[in-house]
Structures are given as structure tokens and as C-alpha cells.
């Protein structure tokens with residue numbers, strides 16, 4: 001396969017809320033143009049370890065990114081690395097921990113917030129460092145990167161759902177409404193991305209619980225959605241993808257060499 005890919009990581013979005021609150025994505029599923037799967041995130045259910053898991057296919061206890069305060073470059077091969085090794089163009093609009101994992105650590109806002117660096121794994125980046133940075137701005141940052149650079153792989157990583165969960169908890173109007181708001185933002189972009197030929201995956205690092213946090217094995221903090229849309233996906237309801245297979249699956253879509261597990265059943 002040789003496809004361009006957009007991976008949207010809706011930080012902190014629990015599966016059940018994704019299932020009922022993302023009306024636009026569910027309309028694509030109902031029309032047979034997308035499919036929704038349920039993933040159990042790897043443990044611990046923490047952000048930085050699971051960014052690493054999603055982007056490298058390596059679980060936290062093996063990557064060494066075992067909690068959020070491990071501030072160093074990843075020592076694994078990420079989607080960005082595989083794509084660059086194949087000569088593809090990479091971009092990300094994401095939280096600054098993504099820049100720390102794959103470009104430069106520690107994050108230096110003046111240097112790294114807006115990144116244009118052909119030699120780095122993430123060549124084109126807009127990286128934010130406040131959890132309440134508006135998702136609306138983050139999606140616009142991502143679309144700007146896409147229109148300007150036509151990246152083969154683009155990561156889109158908004159934080160407002162997780163932020164609402166930490167302030168109000170899983171079972172709160174604020175958390176649910178932040179998920180609904182992200183879905184409405186996606187509605188502005190999804191059709192254009194598909195028409196431009198992108199294969200689109202929408203998932204989450206971890207979920208959220210009623211203690212306004214996440215770390216462990218409760219279903220609500222561990223179960224996350226995976227929506228897929230695009231011509232390369234099987235939309236096979238029997239597929240059982242794992243979070244550790246996202247990296248390899250994206251590499252298969254991109255058509256670049258990799259050495260990670262992937263979910264064959266997700267693909268045509």
C-alpha cells in the first residue's frame with residue numbers, strides 16, 4: 001500500500017463516551033464509510049507512556065517511558081522514523097511531549113513550538129504546552145501543516161477532552177461535551193481529508209475515570225475507541241486491533257518498511 005495517513009489522537013477519550021457522543025463519526029460508520037473498534041490501552045493508562053505505545057508499538061514496560069515525568073527522547077523506532085527512513089514527509093500538531101519523545105528533549109518553547117526541520121523525525125510541527133490549548137486551534141494548526149506541506153503522515157493530537165476529565169471527571173457534562181465538540185471540529189475536516197486520499201484513524205491514548213484521573217485497569221480508563229475511515233480499510237467488524245498494532249498498521253498503510261506488529265484484518 002502507498003497511502004497518506006492522518007492519525008487523530010483524542011487525548012483521554014473513553015470508549016463509551018466516544019461511542020455515544022461522536023455523532024459525526026458515527027454517521028460515517030452508519031453509512032458504511034467508517035468502522036469503530038474498541039481497544040484496551042496498554043498499562044499504565046498514562047499519556048506519555050501511551051503516546052510512545054501508539055507511535056512505536058512498544059508497551060510502556062518495554063519502552064521505559066513508564067510515567068509522565070520520564071522526559072527524554074524515545075529510544076524506539078516510531079512511525080515518524082519509519083516514514084523518514086523511506087523518504088516520506090512527516091508532520092504533527094501535538095502536545096509538546098510528542099516533540100520531546102521524537103524531536104528534542106527537554107522542550108524549549110521558543111525553539112520547538114513551531115518546528116521546521118527537515119532533518120528531524122517530525123519535520124513540520126506545531127507543539128502546544130497548555131492542556132487547555134483550544135482544540136479548535138489545534139485542528140487549525142494541523143490543517144495548516146497539511147495544506148502547506150502535504151505530509152504523508154500527520155499526527156493530530158488535541159487535549160481538551162482529557163483536560164475536561166481531569167477538572168470534572170468522566171461522568172460530567174463537561175467531559176462529554178468536550179468529546180462532542182471534538183467531533184464537531186472533526187466534521188469540518190474529515191471529508192476534505194478523505195477526498196484528498198488520506199486514510200484516517202481516530203483513537204485515544206487512554207480513557208478517564210470518576211476520580212478525575214487515569215492510570216489503571218478500570219474499564220472506563222482503559223477502553224478507548226478506534227475509528228477508521230478511508231479506502232484502504234476493510235471495515236471488517238470482526239477485526240480485533242490492539243493498541244500496540246497501531247504503529248505497524250500505519251506503516252503498512254504508508255507502505256514503509258517496519259518491524260512492528262500490525263492488524264491485518266483492519267486493512268483491505
Ligand SMILES: [Zn+2]
Pocket residue numbers: 012047162163166214
Ligand atoms: Zn490525562
